[in-house]
Amino acid sequence: MNISVVIPLLNEQESLTELYNWIAKVMQSNSFSYEIIFIDDGSTDGSWDTITQLSQQDQQVKGIRFLKNFGKSQALHAGFEQAKGNVVITMDADLQDNPEEIPELYDLIDKDGYDLISGWKKKRYDSVIAKNLPSKLFNAAARSTSGVKLHDFNCGLKAYKNIVVKNIDVHGEMHRYIPVLAKNAGFNKIGEKVVLHQARKYGKTKFGMSRFINGFLDLVTIWFMSRFGKRPMHFFGLIGTLLFIVGFGFSLYLGIDKLFIETKGRLIAQRPEFYIALTAMILGTQFFLAGFLGEIILTSKRSKERYKISEKIHL
Structure with a gap:
């Protein structure tokens, strides 16, 4: 199988059918063999019903449903465990990530030999105060402490070799720093690609002040674990x-x-x-x-x- 698309989600029912149709069109036009794994992280809006309907239409659509909201990192962990594609693509379910980027991301992993490619939303359509400024602070701090020179650690659109996702442990709120986890696991060929970012079409952002605070606390944890995790x-x-x-x-x-x-x-x-x-x-x-x-x-x-x-x- 060429590609596994792993999509964690929380209350994104309105966007799921449109997102599926978009991904399927890209996959079929490029003759990729693929699977789409939706991980419903405790949605209360009927997202699981939509995933069930899509899976009945297309056997390549697979789903995991959590009993309650456990967080994006846990959702990614569950999706990574099930992914069978040679290349694993992660993206958000809110239609802000563009599936048209998938073929180029796939080539960077499959042909150019990168272990991980992280998307860089160079031009964003989020609120400057609510999301842009915190993201810039996160990214600057992550670059200086980890040595991984990426502009946008928090972009949900990423591509990985299958072996990478099978050898990193994403837990807590560590999904922001997956490139750092990959580097600590020994995967050093990490690249970046400018990707299109689109304004949210449905629903509302899940970003809040708690994520801002937790992000910096997680960064301290990552720094400590990378330097002293094996020998405290x-x-x-x-x-x-x-x-x-x-x-x-x-x-x-x-x-x-x-x-x-x-x-x-x-x-x-x-x-x-x-x-x-x-x-x-x-x-x-x-x-x-x-x-x-x-x-x-x-x-x-x-x-x-x-x-x-x-x-x-x-x-």
């Missing part, structure tokens, strides 16, 4: 050891001063150095234990079940 003791243990040494140094100073220098009879507990030493040693011990516990957790098997599926179609 290297981070926590180092800080803990340094703090403990500082605390022990103050304690040693207080002991020597009390035994051989101090003449005023002041109690050690009345001196500020005592509290600095106590705090530093306690914090140092806690950091060291955090690193030790992190190493233990890494040795245990992590549960992969982060969402519940109620129905599947053709899968």
Whole structure:
């Protein structure tokens, strides 16, 4: 199979039939063998009924339905697990991504040998304050911390080799930083393509202030995991050891001063150095234990079940 198109969605019923017809037209005109995997992330507007109807018309339409809204990252994870195409294309269901881009994205992966191609919405039709400015801040921060030089990390239109999606773990809210996850997994041939962006035709955007805040928190997580995820003791243990040494140094100073220098009879507990030493040693011990516990957790098997599926179609 040439292409798997993975489409996560939440309450996009109005756009699904139009999107399917558009994708099918592009696939058939280019003689691609394909599958379209819709992942309904807990929609309440009848999106699943539309997906069911489309699957009855076309066996290439497949569907996954979550019991409730678990998030875009979990939806992508479920779609990636089922994707069988040599090239996997992800796109949003709101008709803001253009399926006409698919043939060029496919060629960049299949013929030019890229591991991942990320879309760049150079000209956007979103609100400047609500979405454009936060996206620019996200992208600048992601470039500086990850070393992946992309203009638009958050573009939903991306193309991957199948082996890439099978070897990255998209969870939490990490879908924004899939190129960074791919790089951390060892896939270094990452490119970018300017793609058309269209104004939303139906419904309303799901973007909110919580996504703005969560995006930066996830970026910190990505940075930490890429540098210390395999050996947390290297981070926590180092800080803990340094703090403990500082605390022990103050304690040693207080002991020597009390035994051989101090003449005023002041109690050690009345001196500020005592509290600095106590705090530093306690914090140092806690950091060291955090690193030790992190190493233990890494040795245990992590549960992969982060969402519940109620129905599947053709899968």
